Amino acid sequence: MLLKIFNEFFYILSGALLIFILLEIIWSGIVLAYININWVLLFWLLDVIFILL
Amino acid sequence: MKFTVLRLRIFLWAILALIVLWLFYMAVVPSGKIVYSQNFNNDNFFIQKLTPAERVEEVNSGTQKIIGDPVYFSLRTPRRFNSARVTIEYKNNSSLPIIEVGVLVDRTLWRYETKPIENKIIDQLSMVWDVFKNDGTMLLQKQKKYNDIEEFLNDLPAREEFALYNYDLQKEYLPPGYKPNKKDTKIDYALRGPYQFYTYLKDEKLNFNFTFIDLNVNKDSDPIDVNLYYQNKLIATKHLDDDGVVGEENKISAERSLNFTVDNLPEGVYKVEVKTNDDIISREIKTTQSRLAFINSVRLADENKKNIILFTDSNQISAQTINPAKLQTIYVDEQKLELNETYKQFDLVSNGNTTKKIHLAKDDVMLSGDGVFSFADDEIISPDFKKINTKTSVNGQGINYILAGYQNPQQSSEWKINSAVIDLQNAYREFNKYNFMISVPGLKSADELKGNIEISRIKIELQGTTLLEKIKKIIKF
Numbered sequence: 001m002l003l004k005i006f007n008e009f010f011y012i013l014s015g016a017l018l019i020f021i022l023l024e025i026i027w028s029g030i031v032l033a034y035i036n037i038n039w040v041l042l043f044w045l046l047d048v049i050f051i052l053l
Numbered sequence: 054m055k056f057t058v059l060r061l062r063i064f065l066w067a068i069l070a071l072i073v074l075w076l077f078y079m080a081v082v083p084s085g086k087i088v089y090s091q092n093f094n095n096d097n098f099f100i101q102k103l104t105p106a107e108r109v110e111e112v113n114s115g116t117q118k119i120i121g122d123p124v125y126f127s128l129r130t131p132r133r134f135n136s137a138r139v140t141i142e143y144k145n146n147s148s149l150p151i152i153e154v155g156v157l158v159d160r161t162l163w164r165y166e167t168k169p170i171e172n173k174i175i176d177q178l179s180m181v182w183d184v185f186k187n188d189g190t191m192l193l194q195k196q197k198k199y200n201d202i203e204e205f206l207n208d209l210p211a212r213e214e215f216a217l218y219n220y221d222l223q224k225e226y227l228p229p230g231y232k233p234n235k236k237d238t239k240i241d242y243a244l245r246g247p248y249q250f251y252t253y254l255k256d257e258k259l260n261f262n263f264t265f266i267d268l269n270v271n272k273d274s275d276p277i278d279v280n281l282y283y284q285n286k287l288i289a290t291k292h293l294d295d296d297g298v299v300g301e302e303n304k305i306s307a308e309r310s311l312n313f314t315v316d317n318l319p320e321g322v323y324k325v326e327v328k329t330n331d332d333i334i335s336r337e338i339k340t341t342q343s344r345l346a347f348i349n350s351v352r353l354a355d356e357n358k359k360n361i362i363l364f365t366d367s368n369q370i371s372a373q374t375i376n377p378a379k380l381q382t383i384y385v386d387e388q389k390l391e392l393n394e395t396y397k398q399f400d401l402v403s404n405g406n407t408t409k410k411i412h413l414a415k416d417d418v419m420l421s422g423d424g425v426f427s428f429a430d431d432e433i434i435s436p437d438f439k440k441i442n443t444k445t446s447v448n449g450q451g452i453n454y455i456l457a458g459y460q461n462p463q464q465s466s467e468w469k470i471n472s473a474v475i476d477l478q479n480a481y482r483e484f485n486k487y488n489f490m491i492s493v494p495g496l497k498s499a500d501e502l503k504g505n506i507e508i509s510r511i512k513i514e515l516q517g518t519t520l521l522e523k524i525k526k527i528i529k530f
Contacts, residue, residue: 004058012065019073029131029485030080033098035072 006050013044080131083520089128091511093117100511101127103491110505118146118505122496126511127486133477134517139489140472141170141511147504149495150174151443154473156480157488161328162247165490166480168473169219169459174441176461186460190220193455205456215454216439216447221285222456226322226436233257234343240428242361242416243354244338246331251425251434253344255320261313263327264337265293267306275332279313282324289315308336322436324348344434346425355379355417363411364430367422369444370409373398376417384412392418402444408433443494468509477515 017040020031031037079087091100093112103109108121128137139154151174155167175193183197192202199205206222209215233255252259259281267275274295281289293311313325327335334354338345353361355376365385372383372392383390386409390401403409408430411420420426423442427433439445441455462471480487493506518526 005061008058008061008065011062012069015066016069016072019069023073023076027080027131029098029129030076033129033131034076034079 003051006047010044010047010051013040013047016040017044081520082132082515082517085134085517085519085522086515088512088514090513093509099129100513101129101486103508116507116509118507119491119493120496120505122494123490123492125488125490127488128513129486130482130515131485132517133482134515135476135478136516137475137477137487138472138514138516139168139475139511140470140514141491142468142470142509143170144468144507144509145171145173145504146507147493147496149443149493149504151492151494152506153492153494154475155490155492156475156477157490158479158481160481160483161330165492166475167490167492168475169457170471170473170491171462171469172218172441172457172459174445174447175218175455175457175459178447178455179461182455189458189460191455191457191459193457195453202456205454210454212438213451215456216441216445216450216452218441218455218457218459220456220458222438226434227320228253228344228434231255232343234341238340238343238345238429238432240338240345241336242358242428243356244335245352245354246333247327247329248335248351249324249326249348251344251346251348251436252323252325252340252342253321253434254318254323254342257341259313259315259318259323260341261325262337262339263311263313263335265309265311266334266336267295267309268332268334269306270332271330273330273332275330277311277333278326278328279311280326280328281313281315282326283318283321289313322434343432345432346427346434348425348437349423350419350421351426352419353413353416358416359414361413361416363413363420363426363428364408364433365411365420365422365424365426366408366433366435367403367424367426368405368446368450369400369402369442370411370420370422371398371400372421373419374417379415379417381414381418383414383418385409400444402446405450477517 020035020037020040024031089099091097093115103117103119103124103126105124108119108124110118110120137156141154143152145152150172151169152171153167153169155165158164158166175191178193179191183194185192185201187202190202192199192205231253263279265277276295277293279291280287291311291313293309351363370385370390372390374380374392375395377395380395381392383392385401385403388401388403390399392399423440425433425435439450439452441457460471462469477487496506
């Protein structure tokens with residue numbers, strides 16, 4: 001069950017990263033003004049590590 | 054089990070969708086109003102750091118000290134706005150009377166449009182003089198004569214008796230005994246970079262012939278625009294393209310001429326602006342006009358001219374050179390202005406309402422002041438009213454009235470707070486940033502005696518077109 005939850009988080013975080021990067025390319029500053037992308041990346045990495053393990 | 058995972062999936066994607074919608078809402082600013090604030094406790098994405106670093110001290114417990122003039126900061130915005138109300142909470146730990154905030158409006162001339170935050174001269178006078186306030190404008194009178202501002206504007210005292218501060222007073226100026234020139238006037242002192250001058254016309258055409266050369270020191274193109282203004286409105290312009298020399302540094306171009314002639318102009322004062330960069334030298338100006346007075350500054354280029362005479366009505370005169378071979382003693386009437394260091398501005402105060410004679414031994418000097426400069430005594434024309442600046446001596450200059458677009462700062466405990474409304478419609482914006490400036494004229498980081506300005510908060514309230522207005526505008530087209 002835990003793995004399934006992490007699996008869902010992997011999809012949502014990957015989707016969020018992709019959307020944020022696209023938004024930032026289209027409209028500079030729209031994402032970075034309010035969201036610290038480093039935290040999103042960190043959670044995504046931890047998620048990937050957990051899944052790989 | 055599957056149902057739980059599906060619910061989690063829907064929940065997470067709904068949150069992401071809401072976040073994206075919220076980001077768009079914050080970027081579009083549908084109401085047209087948004088507030089950004091910097092309290093110096095941590096980095097701010099919108100109101101960025103004060104620069105350059107050598108003119109500010111390190112941030113210390115939520116405040117930052119400005120020790121040199123001017124300092125800059127960028128305001129990052131997701132879209133354009135029409136106006137900004139800048140509120141600054143500060144402590145003036147210096148003897149300097151003026152603090153102003155402004156926004157960059159012209160990148161070529163590096164020109165900022167500034168508004169007042171503090172003017173101690175007016176603050177102190179408003180405690181002892183008669184004060185009339187109306188809608189952000191103040192009229193100060195040494196002895197009460199006028200009941201309101203309208204009465205003052207309809208019956209102005211003599212020009213020598215009053216001064217303005219942050220107030221644009223349009224009043225026709227007619228120099229006494231003016232007659233058009235019978236012969237040509239020629240200025241054969243080379244001038245470097247951009248400049249502006251006043252001239253006067255009466256039953257004659259405007260006629261200027263400029264001779265330019267291009268030093269090609271920097272790699273950018275160096276176009277030249279000559280603009281003519283009447284009553285602060287642009288009425289004619291002429292353009293000269295770059296000389297076409299690309300990639301060859303320091304290759305001085307051949308002389309090129311630009312003739313600027315305009316017929317059928319009404320009598321009055323005109324302002325001519327030569328808008329270009331520091332690569333351009335104006336080697337010669339020929340004109341049929343008899344009045345020609347450079348506004349606030351004139352930069353003599355390095356052409357090895359000696360014993361140069363200028364005239365000015367400025368009370369505060371500054372000089373600077375970047376060339377070690379041009380260090381010298383400048384004479385302003387009988388007063389000496391020692392120019393003994395490069396890249397440093399030297400100031401001199403010479404009060405009085407008369408024209409002063411400036412004698413320079415060598416050229417390649419930048420002269421600036423609070424008045425006009427000309428190369429002949431009878432060419433001076435000074436249509437501007439007296440302005441209140443850092444060095445103004447109200448008694449020394451015989452000022453009895455002050456008209457100011459200014460409001461006194463509010464005092465809360467030991468901090469003062471004041472706001473300035475700045476028009477952003479003509480402001481320069483690049484990479485989604487407006488460039489702001491905080492100016493404290495006279496504050497020098499090398500001079501510890503001058504003190505500092507401590508800032509605890511900068512708040513910027515922006516106002517612009519609403520989403521509804523924007524949609525209406527698009528539909529109309």
